[in-house]
Amino acid sequence: MKKLVILGAGTAGTMMLNKLYNALDKDEWQITIVDQHETHYYQPGFLFIPFGIYEKKDVIKPKSDFFPSGINAITAQIDKIEPDNNRVLLKNNQVVTYDYLIIATGARIAPAETEGLQDKLWHKNIFDFYTIEGATALANFFKYWKGGKLVLNITEMPIKCPVAPLEFVFLADSYFTKRGIRDKVDITFVTPLDGAFTKPRASAILGDFLDKKNIKLITDFDIARVDNDKKEIISWEEDEIPFDVLVTIPTNTGDPAIERSGMGNELNFIPTDKHTLRAEGYDNIFVIGDATDLPSSKAGSVAHFEADILYENFLSVIEGREPQAQFDGHANCFIESGFGNGILIDFNYDTEPLPGKFPLPGVGPFSLLEETKMNHYGKIMFRWMYWNFLVKGLELPIESNMSMAGKRM
Amino acid sequence: METIELIGREIELDEDGNLKNISDWNEEIAVELAKQEGIDELTDRHWAVINYMRKEYEEKGTAPSIRRLTKESGVPTKELYQLFPKGPAKKAARIAGLPKPKGCI
Numbered sequence: 001m002k003k004l005v006i007l008g009a010g011t012a013g014t015m016m017l018n019k020l021y022n023a024l025d026k027d028e029w030q031i032t033i034v035d036q037h038e039t040h041y042y043q044p045g046f047l048f049i050p051f052g053i054y055e056k057k058d059v060i061k062p063k064s065d066f067f068p069s070g071i072n073a074i075t076a077q078i079d080k081i082e083p084d085n086n087r088v089l090l091k092n093n094q095v096v097t098y099d100y101l102i103i104a105t106g107a108r109i110a111p112a113e114t115e116g117l118q119d120k121l122w123h124k125n126i127f128d129f130y131t132i133e134g135a136t137a138l139a140n141f142f143k144y145w146k147g148g149k150l151v152l153n154i155t156e157m158p159i160k161c162p163v164a165p166l167e168f169v170f171l172a173d174s175y176f177t178k179r180g181i182r183d184k185v186d187i188t189f190v191t192p193l194d195g196a197f198t199k200p201r202a203s204a205i206l207g208d209f210l211d212k213k214n215i216k217l218i219t220d221f222d223i224a225r226v227d228n229d230k231k232e233i234i235s236w237e238e239d240e241i242p243f244d245v246l247v248t249i250p251t252n253t254g255d256p257a258i259e260r261s262g263m264g265n266e267l268n269f270i271p272t273d274k275h276t277l278r279a280e281g282y283d284n285i286f287v288i289g290d291a292t293d294l295p296s297s298k299a300g301s302v303a304h305f306e307a308d309i310l311y312e313n314f315l316s317v318i319e320g321r322e323p324q325a326q327f328d329g330h331a332n333c334f335i336e337s338g339f340g341n342g343i344l345i346d347f348n349y350d351t352e353p354l355p356g357k358f359p360l361p362g363v364g365p366f367s368l369l370e371e372t373k374m375n376h377y378g379k380i381m382f383r384w385m386y387w388n389f390l391v392k393g394l395e396l397p398i399e400s401n402m403s404m405a406g407k408r409m
Numbered sequence: 410m411e412t413i414e415l416i417g418r419e420i421e422l423d424e425d426g427n428l429k430n431i432s433d434w435n436e437e438i439a440v441e442l443a444k445q446e447g448i449d450e451l452t453d454r455h456w457a458v459i460n461y462m463r464k465e466y467e468e469k470g471t472a473p474s475i476r477r478l479t480k481e482s483g484v485p486t487k488e489l490y491q492l493f494p495k496g497p498a499k500k501a502a503r504i505a506g507l508p509k510p511k512g513c514i
Binding site for chain 1: 474475476477480481486487489490494495496
């Protein structure tokens with residue numbers, strides 16, 4: 001029996017599990033998936049929790065619901081990968097050997113990287129919304145908040161779902177308007193980037209949305225520490241920004257097991273061939289999703305498009321051929337913009353988000369870089385697609401490589 | 410194509426205003442680029458960072474992030490911001506004749 005081991009049963013790992021389970025001969029292959037948690041979180045839903053749109057129950061399902069029968073699922077923490085011995089050591093002392101390894105261990109927030117962030121105000125006046133604990137604590141805080149200075153701060157790039165911080169302030173504007181206290185809430189978006197977003201055209205357009213919604217933008221701010229007594233964030237240049245409530249996107253890093261394995265870069269992301277998705281230096285290891293160091297977004301859509309490429313390349317490699325399929329960095333993100341509207345962006349390594357139309361058979365077209373109701377419905381509908389198609393590894397009517405159709409140069 | 414005149418030579422720039430050809434770079438040009446960035450004098454500590462960045466770029470093909478700079482150049486973050494105010498990674502890369510570090514998204 002040949003052994004395939006998948007590390008991580010989040011979006012990317014579960015998708016690969018289902019796709020390959022259907023493709024590989026069950027008499028020849030034993031598939032094992034390892035994850036430390038039993039709950040699958042629909043992470044794009046975390047954004048809606050602080051505003052009471054979703055609750056915890058809306059974003060969780062047991063991981064085992066998505067495991068086909070006949071595979072070997074292990075719930076345990078990974079101690080380390082030994083890529084030169086083709087084996088993985090688990091914290092429960094189990095040793096798992098493999099012929100092929102797919103690493104999908106994701107990214108997580110690391111608030112301890114910033115001085116004073118995870119201190120006495122943590123989850124009292126300082127919240128993250130990238131964990132279920134942070135998102136639900138913030139929902140409770142907002143429910144009774146009377147207003148003041150709301151500061152959102154991105155610590156450093158790269159982060160999971162780089163549009164989520166913008167969506168957060170757009171939704172906050174909408175939420176506090178509906179509560180009738182928008183005039184008492186001062187919203188400021190503080191970023192280390194030189195604009196609202198990384199890519200020039202989207203950055204300019206999204207920056208205008210901030211302006212229109214009366215959200216202040218502070219750029220080029222690199223946070224050094226938080227003063228919990230004065231309730232201020234302070235940059236390396238000693239600029240101070242006071243807050244009543246701080247919504248932080250802490251430093252994102254790869255899994256600690258990657259560091260223990262000596263396989264990560266300075267943020268524990270794994271050096272990966274940006275086209276074939278093979279781990280640099282290892283012919284029998286692939287990496288997918290947030291765990292890679294690719295210069296693409298860390299987002300579910302990216303994991304989805306990567307999964308199609310990785311699937312093809314995996315089947316080539318096990319037959320002794322070179323990986324042929326090339327990932328182009330394609331990302332497709334619905335940006336929730338408040339008041340029942342949404343914005344859509346679609347881009348890849350070489351083409352920045354452009355305005356125009358995004359055709360989608362049977363449903364579309366959606367408008368790119370414009371606020372529409374349709375884009376909002378796209379986002380809301382996506383949760384259903386996620387649970388019922390995406391993580392089950394079923395086909396969606398969207399190409400893995402980006403298309404220029406409908407885009408305006 | 411945008412060009413500037415530095416030390417009596419026409420030098421091509423890329424879309425970010427960084428040197429288009431890293432082979433155009435030399436230490437005299439670094440001094441001129443530093444002045445444009447508001448740094449009047451390049452000290453040994455500046456050079457430590459610049460040389461580290463060039464070495465990294467040669468080996469890896471990209472300019473290092475601030476985090477990597479701090480971890481591996483031996484210059485603490487606080488000092489990096491004092492040496493190269495307002496965005497040390499971007500500024501030091503420009504002075505070192507390298508393209509702007511990629512802000513991943």
